[in-house]
Amino acid sequence: MAKAKSAFVCTECGAEYSKWQGQCSNCREWNTLTEIRLGSSRPGAASTAGGGSRGGYAGTLSREVVDLSGVDLTEVPRFSSTFVEFDRVLGGGLVPGSAVLLGGHPGAGKSTLLLQTACRLAQSKRVLYVTGEESLSQVAMRAHRLQLPTQGLKMLAETSVETLLAVAERERPEVLIIDSIQTMHLEDIGSAPGGVAQVRESAAALTRFAKQSNTVLLLVGHVTKDGTLAGPKVLEHMIDASLLLEGGSDSRFRTLRGQKNRFGAINELGVFAMVELGLKEVKNPSAIFLSRGEEQAAGSLVMVVWEGTRPILVEVQALLDESALGNPRRVAVGLDPNRLAMLLAVLHKHGGLFTGDQDVFLNVVGGVKVLETSADLAVLLAVVSSLQNRPLPRELVVFGEVGLSGEIRPVPSGQERIVEAAKHGFTRAIVPRGNAPRQSPEGMQVVAVDKLAEALEAL
Template identity: 45%
Template sequence: MAKVKTQFVCQNCGYISPRYLGRCPNCNEWNTLVEETVAAKPTASAKASVSGGIHNNRPESINQVTFKEESRSDTGLTELNRVLGGGVVPGSLVLIGGDPGIGKSTLLLQVSGNLANHSKVLYVSGEESASQIKMRADRLGVNGDDLYVYPETDMNVIKSAINDVSPDVVVVDSVQTMQIPELQSATGSVAQIREVTADLMSIAKGQGITVFVVGHVTKGGAIAGPKILEHMVDTVLYFEGDLHHSYRILRAVKNRFGSTNELGVFEMREDGLAEVSNPSEIFLEERLKDATGSAIVVSMEGTRPILVEIQALVTSSVFGNAQRTATGLDRNRVSLIMAVLEKRAGLMLQNQDAYLKAAGGVKLDEPAIDLAIAVSIASSYKNKGTNPTECFVGELGLTGEVRRVTRIEQRVQEAQKLGFTRIIVPSNNLAGWTAPEGIEVVGVKTLAQALKVALG
C-alpha cells in the first residue's frame, strides 16, 4: 500500500512546507501551518474539463477581436450600483467581505430579491438552512418566484443545481464554507478556497452568470484565505461599520469595471438596509457649534463629494513621549502635519498628546484633507473654535504651502448645497471657474495664512 503523502500549508498565505514549522517563513505568522494530504495530480482530460475547454482558443490580433457591449443590471440599490460602477456586469465575479454580523448576508438577500424581479437568482448558503433564509427574507420583505434558495456546501452538487436551474445570478454565502470533496484538505483551508473560487470563476466566465461571493475576514480585517482569492475575482467590496452604530459603508478596493474610490452608505434598520442618499448630513448632524478642535472638510470619495467633520483633541503630555492617535485618518499623515504646524506655524506641539478622528466612522485618505486636519489641531491647541458655517480643502506641503486639489467645483457646490457660507481653498484653485451664489471662496497660499483666516 502506497504511503499517504502529507504537507503543511499556511492558512494565512498558502506557503507549503514539507514539515511542521511553528512560524511561517513567508508571512511570519505563528501557528498557521496545518497538515494536509497531497492530492493526486489530475489527468489531462480532467484538466481540460476544469478549464472549460478554453484551450481551443487561438491567438488573434487585438484589432480582430470583437465584443458585444452588454448593459449592466440594476441591483435596485443606487448606492450599490455606484460602487459597482453603474450596476452588475453579466459574467462578473464579485467578492464582498466584512466583519461578522455587519450585514453582508442581509445586503445580498435584498439584492437577490431586487434582481429576481427581472432575472433568475440562485441563493446558495452554507451557513443557514432554507427555513432560516425564508425567515430573514420575510423580515426584509424579499420574495419572488424566480428567487431560488439552496442550502448546500458541496461544489459538485452546486454545479449540478446551477445547470438545472440555469440562473442569471448566483449568490454564494460564503466561500469559506464551500468544499470540493476530491480535495483532502479541510473546509475553509487555502486549497479548498482556491479551488472553489476557480470553479466559481469558470461558471461566471464560461456561462455568463453573475456570481456574488461572501468572504469571511480575519482579526486584522483582511479577507480570510489566500491572497489569490482577491486577485481572481473581478470586484472586491468591503462592508464596513461599527456594530454599535447603525450606519454601514460599502467600499470598493478592486473593480475591473469601475472606480475603486467609490463609496456607498447604508443604514441598518429592523426591516433591512436602507440607502443614505446624502451622507454629508449624517456625518454633520451631531456637530457642536462652539466646539474647539473641529473642522469640516469636503472630501471626494470617487465621484461623490462628502462633507466630514475632523475632530482633534490636543492636551499636554503626561509622559515623556507625546502620543499620536488617529481613527479614520492615517497616523503618519497626522504626525507629518503636526511637524509642519510646529515648524511653519510656530505651534509647540512636541510635548502635546494629539488624538484625531474622522466623525461618523468614515476613513479619509486623500491629500485634500490636510488643511482641515491642521486647522482642527490648531483650533484645539489654541482653544479657539472655528466658524460652524466654514469648511476647508487643501493639501499641505512640507514648506508650509497650500497646494491645489482636484474637482474643486464639485466640492464648493456640495458645501454650498449644505448651507456653508465660506470655504477656504488653495489660491491656485481659484482660476478658471465661477463660484456659486451664497458661498464665499477664500484662497490661501500658506498654512499660516489659512490659520489666520480660520482662527483670527
C-alpha cells in the same frame, strides 16, 4: 495508484512553492506556507488544480491570436442590483460573467444585503441563493422579518461545490449567490472547509462556472481581526471585484467600499443605514455626516473628501489636552496616525505652534475612513482650533494637501468639491491656490492659500 499532487501556498500573499520552506521569498513572512493537495493526477480525474489565474476560465479564453484593433468594443451589458448605492460601488451595476467578493466583519450586514438583493432580483431574473452557514428555515425567517418578496427565489442549502454546480447546471441561474465561500468544499481536496486549499480551489471552480455560463457570481467572504480577507490572498486576484462592507455594531450606518473593480472605479463608497427592515441606502451621505450640534465647539471643522466619483462632506474633530506622560499620545480614528504625527511636525516647524506636550486625539465623524491627503489642511486647522480653544465658523469648509515644507498643494476635483460645499450652505472655503475657481459659486467666498502660514492668517 497515481500519486496525488501537492503544493505549498503562502497564506499571506498567495505565492506558491513546490516544497516547504520556513520563509516566503515573496512577502518575507515566516511559517506561512501551508500544504494544499491539488487532486489526483490520474487521467480523467476531476481536478481544479491550478485554479487561480492559470487553470481557471479555460472555457472562455480565446485560443486564437487576434489583433488588438480587431477586438469587439461593445460595452459589457449590465443590470441593476436594485440598490443605487450598490450599483455605484460596482461601477454601474452587475456584469454577466463577473465574480464579486463581498467581505465584512460578522454582523456587518453581508447576508442581509445579498438577501435583499436576491429577493428583489428574483422578481425579474433567475436567482439561486446557496447558503452554507444557515438552514433554509433561518433564511426564510429573515426574509419574512424584513418583509421581502420571496416568490421566485430559488434556495439551496449545500456546502459541496460539486453538488451545487450540478444544480446550477440544471437551473441555469442568471445570478448565483454563495454564502459563504469559507463553508464550501471540494471532495478531491483533503483539507477542511475554510482552509487555504478549499477556499482557493472552491473559488476557482465557481468562478470558472460563472465565466463559462455568463452568470453573475456573488461570494460572501469573512474577514480576520485586522480587517483583511480570511483565506489565501490569491482569492482576491481571481475575482473581478472585491467589496468590503464596514460598520460597527454600535453604528446604524454601513459603508460599502470597492477595493478592486475591473468594471469601475476603486475606492467608490456606498452608504447604507441599518433599519428595522434591513439595509436602506443613503442617497445623500453628506447630510448624514454633517449632523452637527447647535453650539459650535472648538476643534470641529468640515472638510470635503473625494470618494470614488463623488465628493462627500465630513466633519473632523480634534481634541488636545496637556499630557501627563513623557511621550504624549497620538490617536487618530478614521485617519492615518503616521500622517497625523507628520502634520504636527509641519505645524511646529512652519506654523510656530508646539504640540509636543499635548495629547492629540483626532476623529472623523460617522465612521468614515479617509484615505486621501486632501484632509491634511482641515486636520491642522482643527488641531489649531482645539489648541487655542477657539471655535471655527460653522459656514467654513476646508480641503488641501500639506507638504513637508509647509506648502499647500492642490488636490484632484477641486471645483467639484467647492460646488458640493456650496450646495450644503457653506459660504466660506479655504482651498489651495491651484484649486481656486475662476468664478466662485454664488454666495461662496473662496480663500486661496499657498502656505500654511497663510491658512492660519485666513482664520
